[in-house]
Amino acid sequence: MFEIGRLCVKIAGRDAGKKCVVIDVLDNNFVLIDGQTRRRKCNLRHLEPLDKIIILTKNASNDEVIRALKEESIECEEKKEAKHKQSQRPTKKKAVNKKLEEAKPKKVKTKEAKETKKENTETVEKAEKPETKKKSVKKEQKSVE
């Protein structure tokens, strides 16, 4: 039933519903599988055999299995892309740093602008303060009355 090259569907676990091929028979109960699933040891109880047998050598590599499955019009996700993404991470950080360096002189400009704004606000406050004093004076007068 579960000879090398047998096409199966995984029934249990997070790979359930995905198709795979038996690569090696380890035991009465266990086989090695690869394909849409992860390459791993698997209990026969977790597999549902299909009627197709793919011609494969024992312990065939991942690339061979993917190629064989493509001929049967079963597409697999390529696992190498994930590794490339991990290697790209530091380059992204560098790019961010470059952006920050470029942004630094701009920040200085903004600081200057802020200082000028502060001065403006201070002048406004100075202008406003006497009014508030007047108000307080008026209040005092009212309280006196």
Next chain:
Amino acid sequence: MPAPRYRSRSLRRVFVRVPSGKSVLHYRKRKPSKPTCGSCGTILKGVPRERPFKMQNMPKTFKRPERPYGGVLCSKCTRVKIKAMTRQ
């Protein structure tokens, strides 16, 4: 006598150990019913029985088994379903 609102059994009673060493009665809202399989009705495993505010703060992988139909069908029913789908 407890306060009138605590006399009915709509709230569950929890004994809480206080820092001073005493055990004190606290009243808390009851937990929701256990989640069940959509096809056969058995109680699902790997799905916590908590109120929604606690479920919100839990990560997704804590809340259901990570397989197709996880948290909806039990493992036996998913096997039957996947087998039926492959045979079609």
